[in-house]
Amino acid sequence: MVNKGIVTKINGDTVAVKLYKSSSCSHCSCCSETNKMGSNFEFKINQKVELGDLVTLEISEKDVVKAAFIAYIFPPIFMILGYIVADQLGFSEMQSIFGSFLGLGVGFIFLALYDRFFAKKTIDEEIKVVAVEKYDPNACTNLAESCEDF
Structure with a gap:
């Protein structure tokens, strides 16, 4: 690009x-x-x-695709995992939905930490x-x- x-x-x-x-x-x-x-x-x-x-x-296109994957795919994956974990722990459906939003929050925290500590160094190299x-x-x-x- x-x-x-x-x-x-x-x-x-x-x-x-x-x-x-x-x-x-x-x-x-x-x-x-x-x-x-x-x-x-x-x-x-x-x-x-x-x-x-x-x-x-x-x-490189590969680096653009990698960044897009991290930004757009990881938070929804964490959201789905949050729901699955809450459901497997025996929580009600409403609590599992809350768990999915908790997972989404964890995904965004992961994204912010990745951006702060890894992305800047990676961008300078790429x-x-x-x-x-x-x-x-x-x-x-x-x-x-x-x-x-x-």
Whole structure:
């Protein structure tokens, strides 16, 4: 997966990049830049960049699928396990439903702990900066002009 963004902050070897929204960038019609920008993203970098540079980031599809699996599959699995455990312990159906929500809460706690202690380190290792370019927001002044790079 490839994405582009603008360097907004540099702190030693850590940079903050304001990523483009993928859907907005795929078919640029030279709309205002604020409509195309997504969220801020911080990671470590070993290349020289300056504020305002346009960076192209790449992360393997395997890592994206792994992150999506952890974020979207683990909490429901814990929810189902919470129900099964409560049911096997002989609780009533209402108490088992409460157990499922308790399991969901445990799943979200697991997700928060994973994010805090493992995901940041993993992201720094998996993100690769493919290209660094000087960014010129005035490069696209003609609406008929193709703006595929921005």
